Amino acid sequence: MVTTLLSAIGSLVTNDPAHGDGSRLGEIKNAAMVIDSGGRVVWVGEATRAPAADMFVDVGGRCVIPGFVDSHAHLVFAGERSAEFAARMSGEPYRAGGIRTTVQHTRAATDESLALNLASLIAEMHRQGTTTVEVKSGYGLTVRDESRALMLAGQHTDETTFLGAHVVPSEFEQDPAAYVDLVTGPMLEACAAHARWIDVFCESGAFDADASRAVLTAGIEQGLGARVHANQLGPGPGVQLACELGAASADHCTYLDDADIAALASSDTVATLLPGVEFSTRSPYPDARRLLEAGATVALATDCNPGSCFTSSMPFCIALAVREMAMTPAEAVWAATAGGAAALRRDDVGRLSPGARADLVVLDAPSYIHLAYRPGVPLVTDVWKDGRRA
């Protein structure tokens, strides 16, 4: 197997406390890394101790971090909703029902146009350092349109999520229970083979506790892992339900009470925070400090979607988390890499130590701190995926 030595790494974030300074980030200064042609990290350490390798890359003193793991994104859709954004910025509140507008456009779109839009968003994410992304369905809401969305998503990622329970489509408005029957029956049957996860928007205006439980339970019975859109627009049962059902992640977590925090802290359900949504809907941010201090595992993700948050940028979310949610730069970078991996129950990504995938980002900066210190600046200079510079 051919090996490549990346050397002159000014700062290497491994996310493995067994390395470097022993912190959660496992940061090594003046570091080197060896990766193999199988796309794996085989060695990390101080550059002066680096073993010989077949190829050599000089990183020029820059900082290297694990590729971002964006564990929450909605990328299969058509159309855009900038007018709705402008209205919100003029004072109108965000409502879950706006999803239906995108549903209309998505149903009417050709496979080709959906595939093109999706590929363009995946490429946009990659340029900004995202090497693993979860992609949800949820803008089709028919058996055909949901399975089509998941098949398209599966061409780009293994982390595909069936979100038939995103909102009750208008044709079922008079009989939402019949829609839950469709989601847990024929729609799930058509989608399960194309999805790794099942998700539900547990929120008033979307699905209540009983409907959410029915959806998640049906998915789990089909072998899917659970994730939940929980406690976004107000207090609610989503977080408790996620923890009770062993969901990998409860996402949003904007309105939490003490019992919700305790449930997250004592479970392995990750609290995934999506601060781009609060930014784009001008809403209060989740209390990240309360979660961290209670011992919950926190992830950061974009929630990239055409309605409530149309950013694909993990660096932007890191800057928001630091500035608006009082996370330290170290906590935010961890949450956007290792945290995202935990939210997808992955241990091969989100870290750079032996055995991990060689998915990494070279920053044109001496330290990861610059991601928050220099917000909006395109610091990502190189992105490697599976050991190859793309």
Ligand SMILES: [Zn+2]
């Ligand atoms: Zn979402």
